[in-house]
Amino acid sequence: EIVMTQSPATLSVSPGEGATLSCRASQSVNKNLAWYQQKPGQAPRLLIYDASARATGIPARFSGTGSGTEFTLTISSLQSEDFAVYYCQQYDNWPPLTFGGGTKVEMK
Amino acid sequence: QVQLVESGGGVVQPGGSLRLSCAASGFTFTNYGFHWVRQAPGKGLEWLAFIQYDGTTKYYADSGKGRFTISRDNPKRTVYLEMNSLGTDDTAVYCCAKDIWQQLGYFNSWGQGTLVTVSS
Numbered sequence: 001e002i003v004m005t006q007s008p009a010t011l012s013v014s015p016g017e018g019a020t021l022s023c024r025a026s027q028s029v030n031k032n033l034a035w036y037q038q039k040p041g042q043a044p045r046l047l048i049y050d051a052s053a054r055a056t057g058i059p060a061r062f063s064g065t066g067s068g069t070e071f072t073l074t075i076s077s078l079q080s081e082d083f084a085v086y087y088c089q090q091y092d093n094w095p096p097l098t099f100g101g102g103t104k105v106e107m108k
Numbered sequence: 109q110v111q112l113v114e115s116g117g118g119v120v121q122p123g124g125s126l127r128l129s130c131a132a133s134g135f136t137f138t139n140y141g142f143h144w145v146r147q148a149p150g151k152g153l154e155w156l157a158f159i160q161y162d163g164t165t166k167y168y169a170d171s172g173k174g175r176f177t178i179s180r181d182n183p184k185r186t187v188y189l190e191m192n193s194l195g196t197d198d199t200a201v202y203c204c205a206k207d208i209w210q211q212l213g214y215f216n217s218w219g220q221g222t223l224v225t226v227s228s
Contacts, residue, residue: 033212034214034215036153036215040154042220043203043218043219043220043221044153044215044218045217045218046214046216049208049214055215087153088155089214091212091213092207093166093215094213095155095158095167095168095169096155096156096167096169097143097155097158097172097214098134098154098215099152099153099154099155101152102152102153
C-alpha cells in the first residue's frame with residue numbers, strides 16, 4: 001500500500017497571501033495524483049488531477065506541481081472561500097486508493 | 109447536472125448490518141465506475157470499494173474485505189454497499205463517488221454522504 005503524507009497538518013494564512021501544501025508518497029506514483037478541497041459539511045471537490053491539471057471550473061490561483069514522490073499544491077492568493085481542508089490522493093497503484101491525512105488551511 | 113444521493117445510514121448495534129444506496133442522475137450511468145469512501149468523525153478520507161461500469165470488477169480496502177460488498181443495478185442507476193459485522197470503528201459518513209471514467213481511480217463527483225453510527 002502506498003502511504004501518502006501531507007504537511008503541514010495546519011497552515012495559518014492571511015487572506016491575499018499564498019499557501020504551499022506538500023504531499024509525499026512512500027513510493028513513486030508518477031504523476032497519478034489528485035488534490036481535493038473539502039469544506040465543513042460538504043463533500044470533497046476535485047481541484048487537480050494528473051498532478052498539475054486543473055479540474056473543470058477551478059480557478060487559476062490553484063496550481064499543482066510534482067511527480068514521483070513529491071507534490072505541491074499552491075494557492076497563489078487566498079480568498080475567503082479557500083479556507084478548507086485539502087487532501088492529496090494517489091491513483092497510480094491501486095487497490096487500494098490512498099489519501100493523505102489532509103492539510104487544514106485556516107485564517108490567520 | 110450530476111447528482112449522487114446516498115441513503116440507508118443510521119444507528120446500528122455492533123455486529124449488525126446495513127445496506128447503503130447511492131442513486132445517480134444527470135449522466136450516462138453505465139459509462140462509469142463508482143467508489144465508496146468514508147470519513148470518520150473529525151478524520152480524513154478512507155477509500156473502501158470500487159465497482160467497474162459493468163459490475164464485473166470489484167476491489168476492496170482491507171478494512172472492508174470479507175465484510176463489505178459493493179454492487180450496482182444499472183437499470184436503477186444505483187450503487188450499493190452491503191456492510192456486515194459492523195464495529196464501532198465503522199462509524200463514519202459514507203459517500204459514493206463517481207470515477208472520472210471507467211477505472212482511472214480519482215473522483216469528479218461525490219455525494220453528500222450518509223451517516224452510519226455503530227453503537228450499543
